Amino acid sequence: MDGNGRWARSRRLPVAVGHQQGAEAVQRCVQTAIKHGVKYLTLYAFSSENWRRSSEEIKDLTSLLRFYVRHKLNELHEQGVRLQVIGEPERFDNALYEELKRAEAKTHANTKLVLTLALSYGGRADIVQASRVLAQKIAQGALSPEDITEELLGAALQTSGTPDPDLVIRTSGECRLSNFLLWQSAYAEFVFMDVLWPDFGESEFLEALSYFAKRQRRFGGRPA
Incomplete structure (x- = not known):
């Protein structure tokens, strides 16, 4: 979800306002997913590289995340x-971390939409931690190197239990993954849109879904 800062600067507004409008776009995105039957939605809300941003911007992002966890959770749950x-x-901070864990626990049994927030997430780090899980099992004698398969490594990733993405949407005109779901996106379709994230709405989401519907997915094989 890219372009909050550019959206704000183009209007001579504080970057925090861009993040606030970006949060509104998140709500529109979730509502559109529910309305049109999307079952899994993953939002790259804060990358592991975002810690390099200014302390003021990180504080604004954290405060906004805390606000929406507190004030929108019941709505999502319902x-x-x-x-x-x-x-x-x-x-x-520990308080926000605990609130996130409570939110996960409260909504655990819901099935309408699985909304995954990627927070301080990096695709490379995800693969590294999965590799460590398998290495530990080998060290304990519970697994042989020859037994390692793509399925085993995939099951050790943080997204275990969630299907690999069919479609990856990148806003703001950037054409790169930026360390997002690197393993999981091996066969995803990609849509790169010029729209800045605060302007992303139902029409843009449906445009991406329409593009995806026209794709012939072969997963390395030949068309039927």
Whole structure:
């Protein structure tokens, strides 16, 4: 979800306002997913590299995240949304981390939409931690190197239990993954849109879904 800062600067507004409008776009995105039957939605809310930003911007982002967890959770719960978090949310302050864990627990049984927030997340770090899990099993004698398969490594990733993404949408005109779901996106379709994230709405989401519907997915094979 890219372009909050550019959206704000183009209007000579504080970057915090861009993040606030970006949060509104998140709500529109979730509502559109529910409305049109999308079952899994993963939002790259804060990358592991975002810690390099100014302390003021990190504080604004953290405050905004805390606000929406506190004030929008009941609404999500009533709509049947299950919230789950991947990444390193423990790097945020302890109070927010505990609130996120409570939100996950409260919505765990919901099935309308699985909403995954990637917080302090990095695709490379995800693969590294999965490799460590398998290495530990080998060290304990519970696994042989020859037994390692793509399925085993995938099951050790933080997204275990969630299907690999069919579609990855990148806003703001940037054309790169930026360390997002590197393993999981091996066969995803990609849509790169010039729209800045605060302007992303139902029409843009449906445009991306329409593009995806026209794709012929072969997963390395030949068309039927």
